[in-house]
Amino acid sequence: QSVLAQPPSASGTPGQRVTISCSGSRFNIGSHEVYWYQQLPGTAPILLIYNDNQRPSGVPDRFSGSRSGASASLAISGLQSEDEADYFCAAWDASLSGVVFGGGTKLTVL
Amino acid sequence: EVQLVQSGAEVKKPGESLRISCKGSGYDFTIFWISWVRQMPGKGLEWLGRIDPSDSYTTYSPSFQGRVTISTDNSISTAYLQWSSLKASDTAIYYCARRGDAHLDYWGQGTPVTVSS
Numbered sequence: 564q565s566v567l568a569q570p571p572s573a574s575g576t577p578g579q580r581v582t583i584s585c586s587g588s589r590f591n592i593g594s595h596e597v598y599w600y601q602q603l604p605g606t607a608p609i610l611l612i613y614n615d616n617q618r619p620s621g622v623p624d625r626f627s628g629s630r631s632g633a634s635a636s637l638a639i640s641g642l643q644s645e646d647e648a649d650y651f652c653a654a655w656d657a658s659l660s661g662v663v664f665g666g667g668t669k670l671t672v673l
Numbered sequence: 674e675v676q677l678v679q680s681g682a683e684v685k686k687p688g689e690s691l692r693i694s695c696k697g698s699g700y701d702f703t704i705f706w707i708s709w710v711r712q713m714p715g716k717g718l719e720w721l722g723r724i725d726p727s728d729s730y731t732t733y734s735p736s737f738q739g740r741v742t743i744s745t746d747n748s749i750s751t752a753y754l755q756w757s758s759l760k761a762s763d764t765a766i767y768y769c770a771r772r773g774d775a776h777l778d779y780w781g782q783g784t785p786v787t788v789s790s
Contacts, residue, residue: 565717598775600718607768607780608710608718619778651718653775661734662708662720662775 566591567652569665576673580640583668585652586633591663593633595655599626602649602667611650612637639670647672675699677769677781684787685759692755693784695769702750703727706773709743709754712783713765723773724752732773759788 568586575581599612612628627638652665680694709721722733724743731743745752767784770777
């Protein structure tokens, strides 16, 4: 049982916009920035979004993040086949004094 | 270019000890914390703990406290994750990542660990 809750799966067709939610508590998302990671099959995770809504250099602007209260979301617009991957949210948790992750959302491009 | 390069796959028996490594390059190794993250087969990511290479201060997730030990050798810019007595449930891929908070900006390629009798 992960501290942050994500839907296990999401899907969309090429060109569509999809969103992935991440729900936490006042100890994590409610008081700390949210980060999103993309994990392509068989590879290490990479940082996709930092500080709720910032993109590292090289990440397409099709990816965007937002946070409100104790929830956050990742939006992917103009969905492409290469976006098929697992997506994880993460935040610092003050009650655990550590990093907590969501269980991950497997995105399928139909 | 910042890189974290991890040691290779390991196959061990229950009760054996193990140390895996993560070598940093392309930046001042002592400035950034190193975190370790576990991914069990087909599962999500779990944060094990972190170390500040500048003073070897470590913190662990309550779930892993006492089960693993994190250390560094700054002379070779390398962080370590070690077990004194492995269990089958330690079978997973272990990643090192730069930084000690949720902003894990660079990741190693992962070290698969298999524990089986």
